[in-house]
Amino acid sequence: MNLMKTLFGAITAAAIGGAAMAEDPVKVGFIYVGPIGDGGWTYEHNKGRLAVEEHFGDKVETVFQESVPEGADAERAMTQMALSGADLIFTTSFGYMDPTINVAANFPDVKFEHATGYKRADNVSTYSARFYEGRAIQGHIAGKMTESNKIGYIASFPIPEVIRGINSAYIHAKKVNPDVEFNIVWAYTWFDPAKEADAANALIEQGADVILQHTDSTAPLAAAQAKGGVIGFGQASDMAEYAPFPRVSSIIDDWAPYYIARVQAVMDGTWESTDTWDGIGPGMVAIGEITDAVPAEVAEEAMAMKAALADGSYHAFTGPINKQDGSVWLAEGETADDGTLAGMDFYVEGLTAEIPN
Amino acid sequence: MITLERRPEPSRMWQAMTPILAVVLTMIAGGLLFAVLGKDPFEAIRTIFWDPLFNPQFASYSRPQLLVKAAPLILIAIGLSLGFRAGIWNIGAEGQYIVGAICGAAVGLAFYPTEAIYIFPLMVLAGAIGGTLWAMIPAVLKIRFGTNEILVSLMLVYVAEQLLASMALGALRNPDGGGFPGSRNLQQYPSAANPELIAGTGAHWGVVAAFIAVIAAYVLLNKHLLGYQIKLTGQAPRAARFAGVRPNVLIALCLGISGGLAGLAGLFEVSGPAGQISIDFNSFYGFTAIIVAFLGRLHPIGILLAGLLMALTYIGGELAQFMLGIPSAAIQAFQGMLLFFLLGVDVLSNFRIRIKRKQVA
Numbered sequence: 001m002n003l004m005k006t007l008f009g010a011i012t013a014a015a016i017g018g019a020a021m022a023e024d025p026v027k028v029g030f031i032y033v034g035p036i037g038d039g040g041w042t043y044e045h046n047k048g049r050l051a052v053e054e055h056f057g058d059k060v061e062t063v064f065q066e067s068v069p070e071g072a073d074a075e076r077a078m079t080q081m082a083l084s085g086a087d088l089i090f091t092t093s094f095g096y097m098d099p100t101i102n103v104a105a106n107f108p109d110v111k112f113e114h115a116t117g118y119k120r121a122d123n124v125s126t127y128s129a130r131f132y133e134g135r136a137i138q139g140h141i142a143g144k145m146t147e148s149n150k151i152g153y154i155a156s157f158p159i160p161e162v163i164r165g166i167n168s169a170y171i172h173a174k175k176v177n178p179d180v181e182f183n184i185v186w187a188y189t190w191f192d193p194a195k196e197a198d199a200a201n202a203l204i205e206q207g208a209d210v211i212l213q214h215t216d217s218t219a220p221l222a223a224a225q226a227k228g229g230v231i232g233f234g235q236a237s238d239m240a241e242y243a244p245f246p247r248v249s250s251i252i253d254d255w256a257p258y259y260i261a262r263v264q265a266v267m268d269g270t271w272e273s274t275d276t277w278d279g280i281g282p283g284m285v286a287i288g289e290i291t292d293a294v295p296a297e298v299a300e301e302a303m304a305m306k307a308a309l310a311d312g313s314y315h316a317f318t319g320p321i322n323k324q325d326g327s328v329w330l331a332e333g334e335t336a337d338d339g340t341l342a343g344m345d346f347y348v349e350g351l352t353a354e355i356p357n
Numbered sequence: 358m359i360t361l362e363r364r365p366e367p368s369r370m371w372q373a374m375t376p377i378l379a380v381v382l383t384m385i386a387g388g389l390l391f392a393v394l395g396k397d398p399f400e401a402i403r404t405i406f407w408d409p410l411f412n413p414q415f416a417s418y419s420r421p422q423l424l425v426k427a428a429p430l431i432l433i434a435i436g437l438s439l440g441f442r443a444g445i446w447n448i449g450a451e452g453q454y455i456v457g458a459i460c461g462a463a464v465g466l467a468f469y470p471t472e473a474i475y476i477f478p479l480m481v482l483a484g485a486i487g488g489t490l491w492a493m494i495p496a497v498l499k500i501r502f503g504t505n506e507i508l509v510s511l512m513l514v515y516v517a518e519q520l521l522a523s524m525a526l527g528a529l530r531n532p533d534g535g536g537f538p539g540s541r542n543l544q545q546y547p548s549a550a551n552p553e554l555i556a557g558t559g560a561h562w563g564v565v566a567a568f569i570a571v572i573a574a575y576v577l578l579n580k581h582l583l584g585y586q587i588k589l590t591g592q593a594p595r596a597a598r599f600a601g602v603r604p605n606v607l608i609a610l611c612l613g614i615s616g617g618l619a620g621l622a623g624l625f626e627v628s629g630p631a632g633q634i635s636i637d638f639n640s641f642y643g644f645t646a647i648i649v650a651f652l653g654r655l656h657p658i659g660i661l662l663a664g665l666l667m668a669l670t671y672i673g674g675e676l677a678q679f680m681l682g683i684p685s686a687a688i689q690a691f692q693g694m695l696l697f698f699l700l701g702v703d704v705l706s707n708f709r710i711r712i713k714r715k716q717v718a
Binding site: 029035063064065066067069070071072073075076077079080081083084085094095098157158159188189356 | 414415418419422425522526537538542626630631632635636637638640672675676678679680682684685686
C-alpha cells in the first residue's frame with residue numbers, strides 16, 4: 001500500500017505542479033449517486049456544478065460521474081477522478097463517506113468535500129443543509145391540508161438526517177392538527193422511481209391524503225396525481241412540473257453558492273477542512289412557491305415561519321418536546337443543540353412507528 | 358433471396374471468430390451511439406479500450422483494478438459454463454453470490470474482534486457452502502418435481518436481495534454504525550480481510566481463486582470423465598444416458614459447483630473490495646457473468662479473456678463518463694450491445710448463408 005501511496009502522491013504532485021505552472025483551470029469533480037436527470041437530489045447538485053462553470057468560465061473545468069454505487073465502485077470513481085488531475089472533488093451522498101476518506105488519504109494534495117457525512121480529514125470537508133427547517137414548513141402545511149388526518153412519509157434510510165426530517169415535519173403538523181397520524185414507509189433507496197411509486201400508492205391506499213418524501217424522484221408526485229385529491233411536495237428540487245397540484249410547495253437544495261465559494265477558496269489557496277451546516281438563512285435551503293391549492297392564510301403562516309427560521313428567531317426544534325418513550329428531551333423554550341441533531345436516532349413523542357434496526 | 362442453411366455441425370472457424378466480430382460490431386454501433394450523443398466516437402472508444410491499459414495517467418491504477426473487477430466475473434462464469442454446456446441453466450448466480458457473501462461475512466463477524474489465522478479460511482468455506490446450498494434449491498426442485506431451474510434460480514435472486522437488505526438492516530448491522538444500514542467494514546478487521554496480496558497488483562484471494570478455477574475447469578473438461586459427461590449431455594442427452602450419465606447427479610453437480618463458485622466470488626468481494634454487507638452490495642456480477650460465459654464461448658480460456666474484456670468496458674466506461682461526459686446509461690447500452698451482437702452473429706457458426714435465385718413459378 002505504501003508503494004501505491006508514493007506512486008499516487010508522485011502522480012498527483014506532478015499533475016498539480018503542472019497545473020499551477022501552466023495556470024491551467026482548476027479542475028472540479030463531482031460524484032453523483034443518481035442520474036443527473038433524477039429531477040431531485042442529483043439534479044440540484046448538477047445545477048450547482050453548472051453554476052460553478054458559469055461563474056468562473058474558463059478558470060474552471062468540471063467533470064462528473066453519475067449513478068455511482070455507494071461501495072467499491074465509488075472508491076474507484078474517485079481515484080480515477082483524482083488521477084485525472086482534479087483539484088477538488090465533491091462526493092454528494094452519505095454512502096460515499098468511507099470511500100472519500102480512503103481515497104483522500106491517498107491523495108493528500110487533492111481537496112475533497114463530502115455531503116451529509118461526519119468524517120473529516122485535513123483534505124476532507126463536510127457540508128450539509130438544514131433540510132429539517134424546510135420540513136417544519138412542510139409539516140405545517142401538511143397538518144393544515146390533510147382531511148383524513150393521515151400523512152404518508154416515504155423515508156429512505158434510517159439515518160439521523162432522515163429521522164430529523166420526520167420529527168420536524170411531525171412536530172409542526174401535530175402543532176396545527178392534534179389528530180394527525182404519520183405513516184412511514186422505508187424505501188431503502190435514494191432513487192428508485194418504481195419503489196417510490198409503490199410506497200406512495202401503498203400509503204394512499206391506507207388513507208393518506210398528503211405524501212411527504214425523502215427520496216429523490218418525482219414518482220410519488222406522479223402517483224399522487226394519478227390518484228387525485230392527494231398532495232405532495234417537491235423534494236430536493238422544485239419539481240414544478242407537478243405544480244400547482246399535487247405539488248403544493250417544495251424544499252429546494254441550493255448548492256451553488258457553497259460550491260462557488262469552495263472553488264474560489266481553492267483558487268485563492270485558502271481552502272481549509274471545514275464542517276458546514278447551513279439552512280434557510282444562508283440560502284442553502286429554499287422553499288419553492290406555495291401554490292394556490294393551499295389557502296392563503298396557511299401560505300402566509302408558512303412564509304412567516306420561513307422568515308422566523310431564516311432570521312434565527314425560531315428554531316425548528318424548540319421545547320417542550322418529549323422523546324417517543326415519554327422522557328423529556330427539550331424543556332419549555334429550550335432549543336436542540338447541533339450535536340444531538342447530527343446524531344438523532346429517536347422519534348419524538350406521538351409517532352407510533354419504530355425506527356427499523 | 359437470402360436463406361439460412363443449417364450446417365451439419367457448427368463451424369469451428371466461426372465459433373472462434375464470432376466473439377471478435379461481436380466486439381468489432383459493438384465498437385462500430387457504440388461509436389455511432391456516441392456520435393449521435395455528440396461525442397467524438399474515436400476518442401470514446403479509445404478512452405474505453407485503450408486508456409485504462411496504456412494511458413500513463415491512469416494505467417498504473419486501472420490495470421490492477423481490471424483484475425479486481427474481472428475476478429468475480431470469471432469465477433462465476435466458469436461455474437455457469439459447466440452447467441450451460443450440459444444444458445442446465447443457472448440464471449441465479451446473482452443470488453448465490455449474495456448468499457455466499459452473507460454466510461462468509463456472518464462467520465467473520467461472529468468472531469469479531471478475535472484475531473486468529475483460521476477465521477478467513479472458515480469464511481471462505483462458509484461462502485462456498487452458502488452459495489452451493491442456495492443453488493441446491495433449484496437443483497432439488499428440478500430433480501424432485503421437474504421444475505424449471507431457469508425460473509426458480511432467477512426468482513431466488515429476488516429472495517436473496519431481500520435477505521441481503523434484512524441482514525444489512527438487522528442481524529449483521531454495524532452496532533457502531535450510527536443507525537446506517539450495513540455491516541462492520543471487514544477491510545478494517547485484519548483476520549477477516551481479503552487484502553491485496555502484492556501491493557499495486559490488485560490481486561486478492563479472489564483473483565487467485567479465479568485463476569485456479571480457470572485451470573481446474575480446463576482440466577475437468579479435457580481430462581476428466583465428468584467433463585466428458587457434461588459435454589456429451591449438452592450435445593446429445595439421449596446418447597449421454599446410454600453412456601451411463603445420471604442426469605439427476607449431473608444437475609446437482611452443475612448447479613452446486615456454479616453456486617459454490619458464485620458464493621466464493623461473493624465472499625471474496627465482501628471481505629475485499631466492497632468491505633461490508635450493505636443493501637446494494639450486489640452489483641450485477643451474477644448477471645454480467647452470464648454475458649462473460651457466452652462471450653468466452655463457455656471455454657475456460659475464453660472466459661478468462663472475456664472477463665478481462667468486460668472489466669475493461671466497466672473501467673474504461675467510467676473513464677469515458679467523466680472524461681468525455683458520456684451518460685452512464687449510454688455505457689450500459691454499449692455493454693448490452695456486446696451480448697446482443699454476440700448472439701446475433703452466433704447464427705453464422707450454426708448456419709450458412711445462401712443466396713438463392715427466386716424460383717419462377
